Amino acid sequence: MKISAIITLKKDVLDPQGKVIHQTLDGMGFKNIEEVRQGKYFEIDVKENDPSKAKVIVEDMCKKLLANLVIENFKIIETQ
Amino acid sequence: MKSSVITFPGSNCDRDMDVALKKFGFNNQMVWHNDNELPKGDLVILPGGFSYGDYLRCGSVASKSKIMKSVIDFANSGGLVMGICNGFQILVETGLVPGVLLRNKYLEFICKNVFVKIDNKDNPYFKNLDKEVLELHIAHNEGNYFCTNDQLKEIEDNNQIAIYYSNEKGQTYEKDNPNGSTKNIAGIFNKRKNVLGMMPHPERMIDKYLSGEDGSLFFKNLIKNIK
Numbered sequence: 001m002k003i004s005a006i007i008t009l010k011k012d013v014l015d016p017q018g019k020v021i022h023q024t025l026d027g028m029g030f031k032n033i034e035e036v037r038q039g040k041y042f043e044i045d046v047k048e049n050d051p052s053k054a055k056v057i058v059e060d061m062c063k064k065l066l067a068n069l070v071i072e073n074f075k076i077i078e079t080q
Numbered sequence: 081m082k083s084s085v086i087t088f089p090g091s092n093c094d095r096d097m098d099v100a101l102k103k104f105g106f107n108n109q110m111v112w113h114n115d116n117e118l119p120k121g122d123l124v125i126l127p128g129g130f131s132y133g134d135y136l137r138c139g140s141v142a143s144k145s146k147i148m149k150s151v152i153d154f155a156n157s158g159g160l161v162m163g164i165c166n167g168f169q170i171l172v173e174t175g176l177v178p179g180v181l182l183r184n185k186y187l188e189f190i191c192k193n194v195f196v197k198i199d200n201k202d203n204p205y206f207k208n209l210d211k212e213v214l215e216l217h218i219a220h221n222e223g224n225y226f227c228t229n230d231q232l233k234e235i236e237d238n239n240q241i242a243i244y245y246s247n248e249k250g251q252t253y254e255k256d257n258p259n260g261s262t263k264n265i266a267g268i269f270n271k272r273k274n275v276l277g278m279m280p281h282p283e284r285m286i287d288k289y290l291s292g293e294d295g296s297l298f299f300k301n302l303i304k305n306i307k
Contacts, residue, residue, distance in 0.1 A: 013226065014260070016187050065144065068137055068173070070180045071226060 003046055003058040004077040005066060008039035013071045042066060043079065051078050081106050081306050082121035086151065088113040088142045093128035093165065093281060100283035101125070104299040111147060118150040122306050123160045126151070126167030128219070128281060138181065138222045139169030148174060160204060160306070161275045165220055168267070168277035177270050177277045178235060179227035184220070185260025191219040193292070194258060196266050196280055197246035200239050203273035209301045213250040214243075214294040216280035218258065218266075223279040225261040225268070235268060242267040242276055 009015050015037050022036040044061070048054040055076050062074040083106040087094045094110065101108040109119055113131075118124065131142035142148070148170075155161045155176050163171035171177045184190060195213050198206050227235065235241060244252045244264040252264045259279075267278025285295030 014182065014185065014224075016183060016185060020187065065140065066136070068140070068180055070178075070228065070231075071182065 001046060001049055001051060001054050002079045003044050003054050004079045005042045005044065005058055005062050006039060006075045006077065007042070007062070007067045007072050008075070009037055010071055010073055040066075054078075081123070081303055082119070083108045083123040083125060084111045084119055084121050085109075085125045085127055086111050086113060086147055087127070088129070088131035088145065088170075090131045090133055091127050091129035091166070093283065096281075097125055097127045097164070097283045100286050100295065100299055103286060104296070105303050113142065113145045113147050115147050116150070118147065118154055123162065123302075124151055124154060126161070126163040126170050128165030128167060131166055131170065134222075137169075137173065139166060139171075139173040142166075142170045143173035152176065155270070155275050158272065158274050162205070163275075163277040164281055164283070165218075165223075165279055168279055169222060171275065171277040176275045177268050178231045178240075179225055179262075179268065181222045181279075182224040182226050182260075183222050184224050184258075189219075189221045190223070190258050192217070192258070194218050194266075194280060195246050195248050195250070195256070196243040197250040197252060198243055199241045200269070200273075202239070203242075203269060203276075204305045205242070205273075205276050205298075205302060207301075207305050209297065211294070211297060213246060213248065214280075214282075214298065215248075215285065215292050216282055216294060217284040217291065218280050220259070220279055223259045223261065225265040225279075227262060232262065238271055240269045240271065240273075241265055242269050243278060243280070 046054040282295035
């Protein structure tokens, strides 16, 4: 089943790319932005039909490779 | 003195490092990332470059490659492991040294000579070096050293900061910080000081006609310390 993981930078970590995107959007006329933070999205098709088991597997992947927990948080979403 | 330089797909400073090590008397061997066993030796180098195309996060994929298991074991048993540039990024991803390297503050790839102030000489890398400030070369996009406040306190309490970006006199002002690194940090040790990660490339400063000689001083001193 498909499980998604969203990786975002922690609050205190500088995100220069997010800042540049913010400035660009602002320059395009989107004046109502508080902040932009850029992250990563993974869609992983796991060979496992039990959703809770599949989530545990992806959580392990996030901790061991997909996210660097010094600077990033992850959130797991069941997509199917 | 035997050394090994690990080549990952995308490493591009591995041969420069090989030339530098051999020039100063190391019996160096190139080791492929997919090998299982590290040859017996005194020093392991993770070279600069763009291992695995910097996919996911710089160094993250290389840190899980086959050879890294033996490199981690070697480091944990007290062996000397040095990571330069991308090698430093690989080291932080293994967790052998604390922290992480973020994208440079102003989103530019930086390629220039810098001065670094040596903070700590109580280790095999800088012991007896008779200079406090070295001129070395940096070339990176992700060299902005970051760690949590707790980690920073621990690093400082254990004297784990190896080198700072500085001016020629060794003063560490904000304007001498090329990439936004926390506290101008350019290189750090693990707790035992047998593992060193740093962004500057000493192997690019080994010829007075082409670049400079401060890298030569570093390697000459290193081999003396290991003997």
